[in-house]
Amino acid sequence: MTINHHLDDATILAYAAGTLDPAISIVVASHIAWCPECRAEVRRAERLGGELVDGLDGELVSENCRERTFASLGTAALHRLPVKTAHPGREELPYPLQRLLGPRGLEALNWKKKVPGISIADIPVSGGKSVLKVMSLAPGIAMPVHGHRGEEITMILKGAYSDEMGRFARGDVADLDEDVEHKPVVEQGETCICLIAEEAPARFKSIFARLLQPYFGI
Amino acid sequence: MVENVGSSPSSGEREHLEHLLKQVAAKRDRECFAALFDYFAPRIKSFMMRKGVSAELAEDLVQETMVAVWTKAALYSAEKGTVSTWIFTIARNRRIDRARRESSAHFTDIDDFDAASDDPASDERLNRAQEDGYVARALAQIPAEQREILILSYVEDVPQSEIAARLKMPLGTVKSRMRLAYKRLKKLLEKVN
Numbered sequence: 005m006t007i008n009h010h011l012d013d014a015t016i017l018a019y020a021a022g023t024l025d026p027a028i029s030i031v032v033a034s035h036i037a038w039c040p041e042c043r044a045e046v047r048r049a050e051r052l053g054g055e056l057v058d059g060l061d062g063e064l065v066s067e068n069c070r071e072r073t074f075a076s077l078g079t080a081a082l083h084r085l086p087v088k089t090a091h092p093g094r095e096e097l098p099y100p101l102q103r104l105l106g107p108r109g110l111e112a113l114n115w116k117k118k119v120p121g122i123s124i125a126d127i128p129v130s131g132g133k134s135v136l137k138v139m140s141l142a143p144g145i146a147m148p149v150h151g152h153r154g155e156e157i158t159m160i161l162k163g164a165y166s167d168e169m170g171r172f173a174r175g176d177v178a179d180l181d182e183d184v185e186h187k188p189v190v191e192q193g194e195t196c197i198c199l200i201a202e203e204a205p206a207r208f209k210s211i212f213a214r215l216l217q218p219y220f221g222i
Numbered sequence: 223m224v225e226n227v228g229s230s231p232s233s234g235e236r237e238h239l240e241h242l243l244k245q246v247a248a249k250r251d252r253e254c255f256a257a258l259f260d261y262f263a264p265r266i267k268s269f270m271m272r273k274g275v276s277a278e279l280a281e282d283l284v285q286e287t288m289v290a291v292w293t294k295a296a297l298y299s300a301e302k303g304t305v306s307t308w309i310f311t312i313a314r315n316r317r318i319d320r321a322r323r324e325s326s327a328h329f330t331d332i333d334d335f336d337a338a339s340d341d342p343a344s345d346e347r348l349n350r351a352q353e354d355g356y357v358a359r360a361l362a363q364i365p366a367e368q369r370e371i372l373i374l375s376y377v378e379d380v381p382q383s384e385i386a387a388r389l390k391m392p393l394g395t396v397k398s399r400m401r402l403a404y405k406r407l408k409k410l411l412e413k414v415n
Contacts, residue, residue, distance in 0.1 A: 013404045014382065014397035021376040022314040026322060047303065052407065053314065053376045054307025055357045060377070062264025063271055069281040073259065073288050077252070080293045131322050155383070181394065 007039045009169075009176035015157070016042065020049035025132030027201040031157045031177070033100035034199060038175045097161065101199065104129075110138060110197070121145045134201050141165070141196045149187040154203035156180065163196030165189060239305040247295035258305075259288055266313050273317065273379040283320065287313045317379070360410035368403035371396060 011019075011032060018024050019032045036043045095102070097109055104127065105112055113125035121142035129136045134155065141147070143163075157179050164173035167186040172178055180186075190196045239261065245254040263284050270280035290312050298308050361369060374380045374388075382400070386393040 012397070012401070014400040017372070017400050017404055018375060018382055021379065022318050023375055023379050023381045025381075048408070049404070050311050051303050051307045051357060052361070052372065054304055054310040055361060056373065056376050057265055057269050057310045057313070058306045059358065059361075060265050060268045060272075063268035063277075063280070065263040065267050065284060066281060069284055070259065070263070073263075073285045074252070074256075076285070076289055077255070077292050080289050082293050082296070181397075 005038065005175045007041070007175045009172055009178060010039065011035060011042050011045070011177055012179045013045075015179050016045045017049050017052075020046050020053055025134040025155075025201070025203075027127075027129045027132060027134035027136035028155065028157055030100055030104060030127075030129065030136060031159050031199055031201045034098035035159050035175070035177045037098040037100055098159075101161075113138065115140070134203050136199070136201050139198045139200060141190045141198070143190055143194055143196075144192045146189045147187065149185055156200065156202040159199045161197045161199055163194040164191045165196050166191065236304055236306075240300060243291075243295055243298055243305050246292065247298065255292060258291065262291075262306075262309055263288060266309070269310075269313060269377060270317065272377050275317075279320075283313065283316050286316045286320075290316065356410075357407075360407050363410060364403055364406050368399050368406065371399050372403055375400070 015024070015028075015032060019029065024032060036046055097105070102109060110125070113127065115123045115125045117123045122145065123140040125138050127136040127138065138161070141163075157177060158172075159177045160172050160174055162174055164171055165188040166172070167188040169178070169180075169184075169186060172188075239258065242254040242258050245251040246258065266284045266287050267277075267280045270283050271277060275283070287309065291309060294312070298305070302308060361372075371385060371389075374385050375382070380388065382396050383393055386396045389396070
């Protein structure tokens with residue numbers, strides 16, 4: 005897997021600072037699980053955080069807090085080394101998404117066919133303003149031109165599509181500015197599955213509606 | 223605003239913090255842990271309180287973070303950054319977990335899937351730059367408006383959309399300032415190496 009489309013620096017910084025919505029964090033974590041370059045960038049951005057914490061003036065900590073901490077050391081279980089995937093990037097789903105979905109993966113979801121060739125499943129995530137979903141697009145399908153109102157980030161899990169910005173294939177992310185409009189066309193031969201986080205859309209602005217608009221004229 | 227970014231530990235102090243953590247990992251040394259607690263607990267408390275958390279909750283998070291430092295000490299490795307960076311990521315993850323307690327989405331710890339083969343040469347370079355206090359000095363050199371956004375984001379946990387609202391500027395401007403700050407910092411650090 006060669007990754008050609010990476011995360012925006014602003015997204016990397018927000019992820020390292022921990023200020024992204026849960027749904028968006030899952031897409032970012034999924035991409036960095038497969039992308040060594042962005043992983044290194046996150047590490048770099050985290051160093052800034054360490055530096056900023058070092059520079060803070062301390063706040064007096066109560067004796068009680070100190071005592072409670074020391075009292076719980078004896079019973080705290082030592083952390084074991086995490087299990088690493090043997091071949092990162094070769095598994096079907098990136099680890100953070102797999103962990104969220106459980107062993108049945110994408111099959112566990114409630115898929116809904118929206119129009120011929122397009123199915124969507126919501127992935128429940130609580131907290132934050134953003135929603136998470138996966139979209140399955142049949143080979144060769146052309147999506148209508150649409151913009152991205154609000155924050156939206158897409159990761160390609162399988163297959164590929166092309167649009168004005170280039171070709172997006174497995175592992176790539178489209179971390180686009182709000183004002184970008186595009187018209188993705190899925191490649192022939194393979195279904196394209198995308199993981200999408202977007203700010204909870206206003207009525208008729210959801211990805212459904214945007215996709216359905218040209219079909220149903222809403 | 224935090225303007226005292228220059229008060230970071232000297233390279234000798236950083237080495238000392240690393241030594242303390244290694245003693246905790248290897249020997250479960252409580253005296254070394256106490257020294258780490260005395261250095262980090264007040265900073266973590268302050269870090270949490272700046273996010274608008276009550277003093278009481280901030281101390282709970284100090285406890286959780288420091289207990290995690292104790293249990294995870296063996297997972298620390300110097301290639302991943304300084305002890306301060308490592309503890310920052312633990313504190314950040316505790317705070318996020320706490321906020322999402324009812325949520326199914328736990329924050330993903332990058333250590334869970336970080337491959338050991340990640341460009342160690344560049345990592346080491348950056349780490350050295352950080353140890354020698356270059357990062358702190360580089361932070362002090364970027365324009366105040368860029369530093370302000372970094373601090374709002376990292377220290378006060380303000381999402382980018384809210385930074386935009388607070389500073390009365392479009393989200394795109396906040397993002398481009400973020401990018402500029404980050405680029406500038408990277409450039410300053412490259413010069414060092």
